[in-house]
Structures are given as C-alpha cells and as structure tokens.
C-alpha cells in the first residue's frame with residue numbers, strides 16, 4: 595500500500611449502484627484520503643433487484659427508481675471521495691453485458707491505467723448479477739492488456755484484482771485473504787451508508803461486518819484496528835518481501 599506508485603488510480607466495478615459502498619467504501623475513502631483518483635463503474639442501478647423500499651410505493655416507475663438510486667450513489671460517492679462514475683445502465687435481475695459495454699470498460703482501463711481493481715466474488719448463488727460483473731470486469735482487463743487493441747503503448751500491465759466480500763461469504767466460496775484496516779475512515783464509510791435510504795436495512799448489517807473484520811484484522815496483526823474490509827485475491831501477490 596504505497597502512495598509512491600506510478601499509477602495512483604483505482605478502479606471499482608460494481609454490478610449495482612450501491613454494491614461498492616457496502617463492500618469497498620472503506621478502500622475508496624482510504625485511498626481518496628491519500629490523494630488517489632478513484633473511478634467507480636456501476637453496471638446497473640440495481641433498479642429491479644436491490645431497491646425494495648422504493649417499490650413499496652405502488653406508483654413507482656423504473657425510471658424514477660433508477661434516478662433515485664443514481665442520486666444516492668453519487669451522494670455516497672461524494673462522501674467517500676469517488677472522482678468519477680461510469681453508469682453503464684445495463685439493467686439488473688438479470689444483468690447482461692454486451693460487446694459495446696466491454697469496449698467501453700476496456701477504454702476506461704486503458705485511460706485510467708489503474709494500480710488495482712476491486713470487484714465482486716467469483717460465485718454468488720443468491721445473486722447472478724454479481725459474478726457476471728466479476729467475469730465482465732476481468733474480461734475487460736484482459737482485453738485492455740492486448741497490444742493489438744490500440745497499440746502496445748495503450749495496453750495496460752497487470753493490475754491486481756481483489757474480490758470484495760459477498761453478503762454470505764461461505765456460500766460463495768469466498769475467503770478473506772487480505773483485511774484492509776479502515777479504522778481511520780470508518781466514520782466516512784458509515785456516513786456513506788446513510789446516503790442509501792433505499793437500503794436502510796443494510797446499515798447495521800455492514801457495520802457488524804466491518805467490526806467483525808476489524809477484530810479479525812487485529813487478531814492477525816499487531817494493529818490496533820477496530821474496523822476492517824476484507825478481500826480475496828485473484829492473482830498471486832508479487833513482491834520482494836514477505837512483509
């Protein structure tokens with residue numbers, strides 16, 4: 595976690611417009627505080643599947659839900675320090691990606707040249723949109739690495755990919771392999787939760803997750819941390835040190 599990296603940019607690919615807040619809000623706030631440029635791509639607004647509270651109003655329409663979810667995500671993004679959003683509006687439940695969207699995301703990779711990428715778990719039997727977002731984010735990364743796409747100079751290197759914590763990790767074959775200490779930005783992450791009026795039922799749930807990972811982070815280190823955010827690695831970490 596050095597701030598002297600050549601590319602001080604991070605990319606988060608979120609299936610629905612709120613996923614990045616619960617699962618990666620701490621990482622975004624932490625790196626934003628360090629002066630990094632953070633881009634969040636939301637493949638959908640979660641308008642059908644993750645907006646239950648809004649649909650209690652029987653006069654609700656899909657367009658109004660989308661607008662409300664986008665506004666919430668932007669407000670939360672402002673709290674966390676997101677520099678820019680890419681709203682792909684591909685629909686949810688089901689989320690279906692296409693070639694045009696793949697090229698758009700590959701262009702984002704090539705212009706941003708992120709030092710790391712955060713996205714969903716590989717599996718999620720409760721939600722097929724999440725693994726689809728992961729597959730898509732990884733395919734776009736590989737496409738952006740191709741020298742024949744826009745020439746060798748445009749091709750990106752190999753930014754590490756970290757998979758953020760799914761709602762029920764055991765069912766998703768997801769294991770924490772990295773616990774990020776988000777204690778110093780916890781208040782910011784919690785404030786971002788509070789912008790998500792449509793999913794108020796998750797505020798306390800994800801506060802408990804952060805506390806749990808915080809306790810485990812302290813147990814696995816010398817850190818006096820209280821709040822954590824866990825990730826699974828896709829690729830091996832390449833380093834010259836064990837520490």
Ligand SMILES: [Zn+2]
Nearest residue numbers: 609610613644
């Ligand atoms: Zn989601």
